[in-house]
Structure formats: structure tokens, C-alpha cells
Amino acid sequence: MLDINLLRQNPDEVIAMLHRRSMADDAGKVQELLDIDRTRKEMVQRADDLKALRNRVSKEIADIKRAGQGSAEELIVQMKSVSDQITGLDASLTKLESDMEELLLTLPNKLHPSVPEGRSAEDNVLYRGPFEFAHQLDFPVKNHLELGKSLGLLDFERGAKISGAGFPVYIGKGARLERALINFMLDTHTANHGYTEVFPPFMVNQESLRGTGQWPKFADQVYHMPEDGLYAIPTAEVPVTNLHRGEMLDTDKLPIAYAAYSACFRREAGSYGKDTRGFLRVHQFNKVEMVRFTRPEKSYEALEEILGHAEAILCALKIPYRVITLCGGDISANAAKCYDIEVWSPAEDKYLEASSVSNFEDYQARRSNIRFKPDGKSKPEFVHTLNGSGLATSRLMVSLLEHYQTADGKVKVPEVLQPYTGFDVIG
């Protein structure tokens, strides 16, 4: 959520941002918000004046009653009408304020000046890489589906039977390899990168979705359990960031760094037909997520650190990748700046997104009211929140199986995973 003060003081900056994001259609919302804001202030002033009057006169009535002399009847009649006016004003105010918040919630985050200009994914800019690791693939490569099937690691057909398309089943060494990846990543982040491990709930309430920005904008992408008012998390970012919703964080505890495994659930509505094969697009996948809460002036430093932590996993696994900076037209509405890490798939002959690393600045903190006091006694300020996948296993599994395959149809296990799998080759 944007600061209403930013709109008041610098509406042109907000409109310019909307253009950079290719969201010029939303520019009208800015003036609409400013109009509501002005009306609201006037009404608050009137209501407050009346409340002050009522408080004062109620005290006089109390004095008269206590003294037991004189009649308060006339005052009571007057205050009755004052109270009626207040009730009316408060009702209008509640409506105005909720309108205002709904509008404000739909506006995207500011963009960092370093975010490249551009309209779509075509315009994203290479930030680092590509990084190659030696893999001898001097034979016709199989794709991850063929390998998963021939080696009995993955079963998409039975997943479709028990749940639906896009719900993969891991079996035998496939399941073990998946679990090894998750454990390796969590261990690395907690032991080497300073994160505290969190195992969060996989279902959250609507307030939590609102806090991180998935609601209301991405409501149609989230699985919903209406009976209980719960939503399946699309990423661990949601429960983990919301751990501190509504809290005043101890300044000396900052920065806070959490690493969390979770299954992630996404409806992927509207994307049927694109990249549907196997792991390329699924409704449920596993991911280890890094989440940070920092002081505002430290957040861009933290962004680079998180990116480095995700890259460290790929380097350890020796999986080829590159890092791109998302342009204004492609970056998500919640992020002020975002890097994507893409892993190379030799069978698909293209890069696949395996991680997003984002700085949300105070956008989520403002929505979820997460603050700290800079020097212990001054006014509270919003923290900056960040997160990065470190990483999602689905695309990682594609790249891993394909790169580590051998000419005779087996798959070697990356060296760093062998202590976790207990075997060094599959097949």
C-alpha cells in the first residue's frame, strides 16, 4: 500500500510510476483518491468537533445530576440530536475510509529508479551470467518427463487421477531426491546464511493475503476453502511475512531473517496451454523461501544478499543459470525491484524461472502494519520486507534431471546432495 501522503504531496510521481508499469489506465484512481481524501478530512473535522461538544456537555450533565439540583433535561435533548448527527457522520466516514482503502490497495508499489524501462518480459535486462557448469551432454538429451518416467521418479498421470492435472507425485528415489533438495537448501540457509528456520501453516486467512498483497489483486489465483475462510498459500512469503503483522519490532532484533519450506498452491487460472508439460507449470510445488525484515536504509543491501544466497544453492548444485532484472512492465505490483533467477533446461532449450528475489520496501509493511522505532523513542517507522525463493524445486528438478543425465539413461546425484539422498546415481 502506498502512503497517502505520497499521493497528497506528489501525485505526479505516482502517475509516472503507473506509466512505467504500463498501468496508465489506473492513473484516474489518483485523482479519485485525492478527492475522497479531501472530503474525508472535512468530515473528520466536523465529527470531531461534535464529539468534543458531546464529551464536554455530558460532563456537565454528570455534574448537574451529582449535585442533585437543576434540570439536565434540556441539555440531554440537545445532546440526543448531536449524537444522531455524529452517528450519521461516522457512518459516512466508515464508508469513505473503506472506499479509500480498497482503492489504495489496488495501486501498485513504487518502482526503484534502477528498474529498467520496458513493457513486457522481452524488455527484462540481464543482470548476471549466464553461469555455465561443465556437464557432458554429448548425446541426445531426454527431457525431465522422459527421465522421470523411465526411472520411476515422477508420476504425473496418477497425480492427475487423485487430484487433477498439475499435481505431481514423486516416487521412490524421486521423492527422496526432492526431500534431499529441500533439506539441503534449508540447511545451507540456516547454517551458512544466518536464517532462522520456520515451518509455517499452509493455509491462511484473508487478512494475511491482504498483508502481503496477494489480496485483492491476485484473488483468483489462490485456492479457497470457503467453509473455513481459509486460503491455500501460494508461497511461504504469505505466512512468514505475516508472522509479524501488526507488531512493533524490537529495533535491536533487526534485521530478521527467516527461511521456510512450504508447499505452494496456485490455481494458474488463465494460463492454460502455456508451458503445461510436466513441471513447467503445476498447481502444487515445493519451495524454500527466504524472508527478511530490515531497516529501510538497509533493504537494497539485503536484496543483493538474498540474491547471493539463492545463487549459492545453484552454484553448489552446479546448475547453469542467469539472473535478470525485471523491467517496469513485467515486475509484480507488490515489488519495488525484483530479480529473477532462471535455470537452463537443455531439453526445452530455454531458461526457466526458478526464483524471484524482491524488495517490497514498505509496501507490505504498510499493509500489514509492521513497524519499529528507529532510535528507541522516536516515531515508529515501517520496516522494509523482502523475500526470495531459495529456490522452487519444480523447475530446479527439471534442470537437475536434464543436466545430470548420462548417455545410458541414468541420472547422477549432485555431490552436495549425496549425503541427503544416500545414493549417488539413479537408474
Place this chain on the structure above:
RNA sequence: GGAGAGGUCGCAUAGUUGGUCUAGUGCGCUCGCCUGGAAAGCGGGUAGGGUGUUACAGCCCUCGAGGGUUCGAAUCCCUCUCUCUCCGCCA
């Protein structure tokens, strides 16, 4: 799912015949005095949001959340939520 008890300013508590509670007290924290220094003692301060102001002040709102009754609610009524105890069911 059923029954009961309870959620008060960091912590602990007072408050329950509605008006002196715009919330008392203790602890903690903090500033000052005292002291060679410290403890003790004494005195002051000790939330957030809105509005407003150059900045103060002032005013409004918040006693789990939201409604209601009333001139006026921490105090009465309703709904929800969380915690604890017991019963039932169950991975």
C-alpha cells in the same frame, strides 16, 4: 461439537449498583535530584492512530474485535475471536 472461566496502558493487577476512569497501583524502563560512586530514597516521564500546528498546544478515537442501548459505556446487551479448564469425537 457441548459446558464453564477469562481477555484492561511493556509485565502484573484495580475496576463489575453506567458519570470523580479522558483508566488507579506495583514492577520494569527512562530522566533528574541526592552520592566520591552505587544502592536505597525522592520527584518527573513512560502507547498507537487521526486531525491540527512552522513546531508545540489543543481536539477526536482505541480497555481482544465489531455492533447495539444511552445525553454519557472498561462497566449493560448481542455477534465474533483468542486463551485456559472439563466432556465428546478424532489424525
